Amino acid sequence: MPSTQHVTGRDLARTLRARFPDLLIVIPTAPTDDIDVIAGLDAGTDDYLVKPFSLTVLLARLCAHLRRQTSTSQPQPPLRFGDLVIDITSRRCTLHDTEIALRPKGFDLLALLTRNPGIAISRETLMAPVWDENWFGPPRPWTSPWPASADVSPRPPPHIATLRGRGYRLERCGWSDGAGTKS
Known part of the structure; x- marks a missing residue:
């Protein structure tokens, strides 16, 4: 049986952030230690939602992030x-x-x-x-x-x-x- 490589959410976030810098990345997660959340945010996620959460909270947080992205998405000079x-x-x-x-x-x-x-x-x-x-x-x-x-x-x-x-x-x-x- 071929071996499969284990990919963590942080690995996926790093890969996605490198390939798609403007992509909004929100990770739903089970309750974790602060260090896990810090490592995830440092890997490039925009936000963490700790389970359980309501869909209205998820929608509100996604909308808040998208508002910020929209206001800063114009090309800027270096x-x-x-x-x-x-x-x-x-x-x-x-x-x-x-x-x-x-x-x-x-x-x-x-x-x-x-x-x-x-x-x-x-x-x-x-x-x-x-x-x-x-x-x-x-x-x-x-x-x-x-x-x-x-x-x-x-x-x-x-x-x-x-x-x-x-x-x-x-x-x-x-x-x-x-x-x-x-x-």
Whole structure:
């Protein structure tokens, strides 16, 4: 008998999110630990519904997600910060013309920081558009999205500064801003 490969909901969510970035993914699940929900959301799902749930609640949550998607589905010009380019429409991130693979939530966080370079953004403000109001778990600790090879590129990548008690800020790190000044 041929062996079958076991595919989890998280595996399926990652695959679907990679192939169809704008697809709405809502997973109905039996009661789980917070870590399972966190892992599922980090894998690219938009929402979790814990069983049992009513069809009216499912419909209301799907409608809420679709309203948000409709309001943001227009093509947008890429965001630029030095050699960092965030293409919202295609959900691609490049640094020094090299594509950087980011998890879905990491992409959304970096896009928000790139929209507001040099500005301190509180943790709550940063989290609100990425995780919805139904999010009860703690966010994953922020880590640099850059691969080690980015440090040996012509210019160091932008730095995500952690501002203790204040939030985060995307800033230039030791390179010219185009006007000849070092930051």
